[in-house]
Amino acid sequence: MGISSDCEKYLHDRHALLEQQLALADRLAENDGLPDAIITASGLKITPVDAAVPDAAQVLIDQTAAQLPHVKITDMLMEVDEWTGFTRHFAHLKNADTATDKKLLLTTILADGINLGLTKMAESCPGTTYAKLSWLQARHIRDETYGAALAELVNAQSRQPLAGNWGDGTTSSSDGQRFKAGGRAQKHRPRQRQVRHRTWSDVLYPHIGPALTMQCQVVTVGVRDATYVLDGLLCHESDLRIEEHYTDTNGFPDHVFGLMHLLGFRFAPPNPRPERDQAIHPNGRHPL
Secondary structure (H helix, E strand, C coil): CCCCCCHHHHHHHHHHHHHHHHHHHHHHHHCCCCCCEEEECCEEEECCCCCCCCCCHHHHHHHHHHHCCCCCHHHHHHHHHHHHCHHHHCCCCCCCCCCCCHHHHHHHHHHHHCCCCHHHHHHHCCCCCHHHHHHHHHHHCCHHHHHHHHHHHHHHHHCCHHHHHHCCCCEEEECCEEECCCHHHHHHHHHHHHHHCCCCCEEEEEEECCCCEEEEEEECCCCCHHHHHHHHHHHCCCCCCCCEEECCHHHCCHHHHHHHHHCCCEEECCCCCHHHHHHHCCCCCCCC
């Protein structure tokens, strides 16, 4: 780790740096020199960020969309597999063989990807049965195969010149996406509503690299998002070397700040919203 192992020296150095930066901010504020911000009697005001995409870009978007062929999603995934070979990571649970029917494998993966489920996917695809999809899912699709396949796609995408328009691959962000849950999750609904005041749901917590999800995990809705922030940064299997990470207001209690610094990441959460947090946590404190 790039920090001092002496706690007293570390705290002294960080306090000195804080005082130095605060003094600089004071001097800039006195001379109205803060970048895109001013301090008034009512507090700090930050200039809103203007839209980065000009209106004329919509014309180009429409023209590009009109030229794209209308193809089945599985056909498109088959083409991506020809470029990357990502389906080879979905090896059989026992003998490590690859799936013989790639299109059926991709159909099963797609049922997960669009949150449709195997039953409805089988009903939507003529010639496909629930039994076939379920067999493939049980033997070829697991968390570790998803992780390896996703890393293959992220690495292939990051090598494309176009990816450079979204950054150099050292910055990422994460946020939760909630989906309706069923089965065993239902029995926990009353308790979770009482604790968190939220409708019960499955939560996907994706970590986004340069224009592509680099890691995604299903997490418990009753736990704060910040608990999972470091998982994506430390456990993704791609070649990306993330240096700076962004989250929303659910991702930045004190222990994440500390661990991010200890592990060498720059942490960039947004400004807190005390009026919203006060409504969620009446005691005014964030649960760790």
